Amino acid sequence: MSRTGLSPADDAALLARLSSGESDALAQIYDRYHRQVFSLALRILGDHILAEDTTQEVFLALWRDPTKFDPAKGGFASWLLSLAHHRSVDAVRREESQRRRRDRLAELEPAALMGEDPSEKALERLVGADVRTALAELPAVQREALTLAYFGGYTQREVAALTGAPLGTVKTRMLAGMRRLRHVLGSALGDLPSTGGVQA
């Protein structure tokens, strides 16, 4: 994780101490990564308190069982952020009641009928300027599909409803967008440890 200026070796040493039960190791890991974890949670949840709860949940999960991270599958930073993402998405789906979620969708659907682009409005709410810049090189439809899913916590079917595209098209757009994004972010990816998948 480039913003920390830390190497995978630093993480490995801390994780070894964490596995042996040293609470100070968790404190140091928290100090390194809590801003990234919190920022992602806040972006997805849009609520400071919920984002703090989720951040705490992420680090507590790490404390409970640090062996959930498998270094053979990739870097720790990416794994931790994947965990944070999954927990945040779970939380947004849980906390956002059925009514609020329907309202959120309904808020967008009339705009679509009037010829506006609902996904762009959602994008404005969900994504900050920095990330928009990183995504700018993607075709709009791919960008909106990925963004609504990742930062909005929407399922593929919900993204299809939001954008008015068939489900299969949404899936294809996500794959194509991810492939393109990998190239756009190529240099940034070089700074990241390779990552493994997460089953949070």
Place this chain on the structure above:
Amino acid sequence: MSGLDRFDTAHAEWDELAVGWALRALEPDDEDRFTAHLRGCERCAASVQDSGRVLAALVEQLPLQSPSPQLRTRLLAEIGRTRRNPAAAPARVPEPAMPDGELIDLSAARGRSRTRHATTAKASRSTWTRISTLVAAAAAVLAIAGLGVWNVSLQTDRDAATSVAAERGEILQDLASAGEVSMTPLRDGDGRAVATLVRGSAQTMVMTNGLRVNDSSDQIYVLWGLNEVGEPRPLGTFDVVSGELDMRTVGSTNSGIDTFNGYAVTLESGRRAPVAPTLPMVATGQVTP
């Protein structure tokens, strides 16, 4: 060439699902299919890893914000009260779990290979040495019906997990890794326990053992929480894909899912939970003190 970059028409659907999986955006049926596929597909594992790196890079570009300083204090205080799953606890063979309605304490289990993990003896001597194996978890699962609500302390013995999970799959691993859990049997109209709600420290799961397989294209099971007057609130959805013992995650536990007086399950038309049940409850269970 990375997993994301390889084009293979025959594998195109799995490539799409891999990205959706990394985004946590799959519908339940797709997630179930892909999770099963992922276990044996190196290409998809690589795709998921690639997607994870891309998404982590996106987070790098978010404007960083800080939580309140009190969060760190709360976290460090909380870990003192949080049970850990020792990374490599000594493997033990427990007595069959025969709870009497209270805590299932498996610490009296016979030792099997206490010396195998000498370097982790410190962890094994901790206050959380109520170690169970997945064998015990299996016994607990099988003993659920008719035992009411328990508090169960389970911690994973990973060595045992390796051998037993090969036989029973990841259902038991999920249960054994759940830490402290409570269970509520859900019974059908004939009084048969056809499912059990398992509320763990981080997530809620439904173990099914008798609910009929639903059509995952246009049906879904919905878990409802019932308040003191029996009003239902949708808590999560799941599919039943096997008539045998199975376990499905239906949500997390830190949003009041454990505050209900009872729970119920309905099989609904469509793939979303309605606001209120539209069909008769197929199983119900009450939380008892």
